[in-house]
Amino acid sequence: MPMLISVFSNNATAHDLNGSLGQASSAVDFYQIHCFDDGSGANGYLEIELRDEAPSAAPLMSMQISVGERVYNTTDAKDADAAYSPSLQVTGNADEYYLITIDKTAAGKENYAVSYHCMTAQNFHTGTEIFPIADQ
Secondary structure, three states: OOOOOOOOOOOOOOEEEEEEEOOOOOOOEEEEEEEEOOOOOOOOEEEEEEEEEOOOOOOOEEEEEEEOOEEEEEEEOOOOOOOOOOOEEEEOOOOEEEEEEEEEOOOOOEEEEEEEEEEOOOOOEOEEEEEEEEOO
16 A cells, blocks of 8 residues: 655744733733744844734724834734734844834723744744743
Protein backbone atom coordinates (compact mmCIF):
# COMPACT_ATOMS: atom_id res chain seq x y z
CA MET A 1 0.00 0.00 0.00
CA PRO A 2 1.53 3.39 -0.99
CA MET A 3 2.17 5.92 1.76
CA LEU A 4 0.59 9.35 1.43
CA ILE A 5 2.60 12.22 2.83
CA SER A 6 1.03 15.63 3.28
CA VAL A 7 3.05 18.77 3.82
CA PHE A 8 1.55 22.09 4.90
CA SER A 9 3.47 25.34 4.87
CA ASN A 10 2.21 28.70 6.05
CA ASN A 11 4.56 31.66 5.66
CA ALA A 12 2.20 34.20 7.25
CA THR A 13 1.51 33.69 10.93
CA ALA A 14 -0.95 35.91 12.76
CA HIS A 15 -0.41 37.11 16.28
CA ASP A 16 -3.46 38.18 18.22
CA LEU A 17 -3.84 39.78 21.62
CA ASN A 18 -7.14 40.19 23.49
CA GLY A 19 -7.48 42.56 26.42
CA SER A 20 -9.72 44.96 28.27
CA LEU A 21 -9.54 48.38 29.85
CA GLY A 22 -11.21 49.01 33.20
CA GLN A 23 -13.96 51.51 34.02
CA ALA A 24 -11.76 54.59 34.63
CA SER A 25 -11.31 56.99 31.72
CA SER A 26 -7.57 57.00 32.50
CA ALA A 27 -7.17 53.21 32.07
CA VAL A 28 -4.26 52.37 29.77
CA ASP A 29 -2.61 49.06 28.82
CA PHE A 30 1.07 48.91 27.85
CA TYR A 31 2.88 46.16 25.93
CA GLN A 32 6.29 45.76 24.37
CA ILE A 33 6.68 43.87 21.10
CA HIS A 34 10.11 42.54 20.17
CA CYS A 35 10.76 41.88 16.47
CA PHE A 36 13.89 39.87 15.67
CA ASP A 37 15.46 37.50 13.15
CA ASP A 38 14.24 33.97 13.87
CA GLY A 39 15.91 32.60 10.75
CA SER A 40 13.35 34.14 8.40
CA GLY A 41 15.26 37.40 8.11
CA ALA A 42 15.84 40.62 10.02
CA ASN A 43 12.90 42.76 11.14
CA GLY A 44 11.88 45.43 8.67
CA TYR A 45 8.61 46.67 10.18
CA LEU A 46 5.77 45.95 12.58
CA GLU A 47 2.29 45.71 11.08
CA ILE A 48 -0.40 46.31 13.71
CA GLU A 49 -4.11 47.13 14.05
CA LEU A 50 -6.72 47.48 16.81
CA ARG A 51 -10.34 46.35 17.05
CA ASP A 52 -12.79 47.76 19.64
CA GLU A 53 -14.93 44.79 20.64
CA ALA A 54 -18.31 44.30 22.33
CA PRO A 55 -19.89 45.64 24.37
CA SER A 56 -20.67 48.66 22.24
CA ALA A 57 -19.87 51.67 24.45
CA ALA A 58 -19.29 55.40 24.03
CA PRO A 59 -15.47 55.57 24.36
CA LEU A 60 -13.38 55.31 21.21
CA MET A 61 -10.31 53.10 21.51
CA SER A 62 -6.90 54.09 20.19
CA MET A 63 -3.44 52.58 20.05
CA GLN A 64 -0.08 54.32 19.95
CA ILE A 65 3.13 52.67 18.78
CA SER A 66 6.44 54.22 19.86
CA VAL A 67 9.78 53.32 18.31
CA GLY A 68 12.88 55.46 18.76
CA GLU A 69 11.70 59.07 18.74
CA ARG A 70 8.66 58.36 16.54
CA VAL A 71 5.06 57.77 17.66
CA TYR A 72 2.19 56.49 15.49
CA ASN A 73 -1.53 56.34 16.27
CA THR A 74 -4.54 54.42 15.00
CA THR A 75 -8.16 54.57 16.21
CA ASP A 76 -11.03 52.15 15.70
CA ALA A 77 -13.78 54.60 14.76
CA LYS A 78 -16.67 52.10 14.97
CA ASP A 79 -17.25 50.09 18.13
CA ALA A 80 -18.14 46.39 18.22
CA ASP A 81 -18.04 45.71 14.49
CA ALA A 82 -15.80 43.12 12.85
CA ALA A 83 -13.45 45.69 11.29
CA TYR A 84 -10.07 46.73 12.64
CA SER A 85 -8.67 50.25 12.78
CA PRO A 86 -6.50 51.39 9.89
CA SER A 87 -3.40 49.19 9.85
CA LEU A 88 -0.01 50.72 10.67
CA GLN A 89 3.32 49.65 9.23
CA VAL A 90 5.98 50.95 11.61
CA THR A 91 9.57 50.65 10.35
CA GLY A 92 12.19 49.54 12.83
CA ASN A 93 15.73 48.24 13.11
CA ALA A 94 16.75 44.64 12.42
CA ASP A 95 16.27 43.83 16.13
CA GLU A 96 13.61 46.25 17.42
CA TYR A 97 11.43 46.85 20.46
CA TYR A 98 8.11 48.68 19.96
CA LEU A 99 6.15 50.18 22.88
CA ILE A 100 2.38 49.77 22.47
CA THR A 101 -0.17 51.88 24.39
CA ILE A 102 -3.92 51.19 24.27
CA ASP A 103 -6.32 53.79 25.66
CA LYS A 104 -9.86 55.17 25.33
CA THR A 105 -11.58 58.55 25.19
CA ALA A 106 -13.98 58.25 28.17
CA ALA A 107 -15.05 56.15 31.15
CA GLY A 108 -16.57 52.72 30.62
CA LYS A 109 -15.17 49.20 30.42
CA GLU A 110 -13.89 48.30 26.94
CA ASN A 111 -12.61 45.11 25.32
CA TYR A 112 -10.15 45.04 22.45
CA ALA A 113 -8.24 42.83 20.07
CA VAL A 114 -4.86 43.61 18.52
CA SER A 115 -3.42 41.87 15.48
CA TYR A 116 0.34 42.28 15.05
CA HIS A 117 3.03 40.88 12.77
CA CYS A 118 6.79 41.42 12.66
CA MET A 119 7.79 41.44 9.00
CA THR A 120 11.04 41.48 7.04
CA ALA A 121 11.68 44.12 4.38
CA GLN A 122 10.79 41.35 1.88
CA ASN A 123 7.35 40.92 3.56
CA PHE A 124 8.05 37.59 5.30
CA HIS A 125 6.91 36.97 8.87
CA THR A 126 9.83 36.93 11.33
CA GLY A 127 10.43 36.50 15.07
CA THR A 128 7.83 38.07 17.35
CA GLU A 129 7.52 38.28 21.14
CA ILE A 130 5.09 40.34 23.20
CA PHE A 131 5.47 41.33 26.85
CA PRO A 132 2.75 42.92 29.02
CA ILE A 133 3.98 45.97 30.96
CA ALA A 134 0.81 47.35 32.58
CA ASP A 135 -2.80 46.13 32.50
CA GLN A 136 -5.46 48.53 33.75
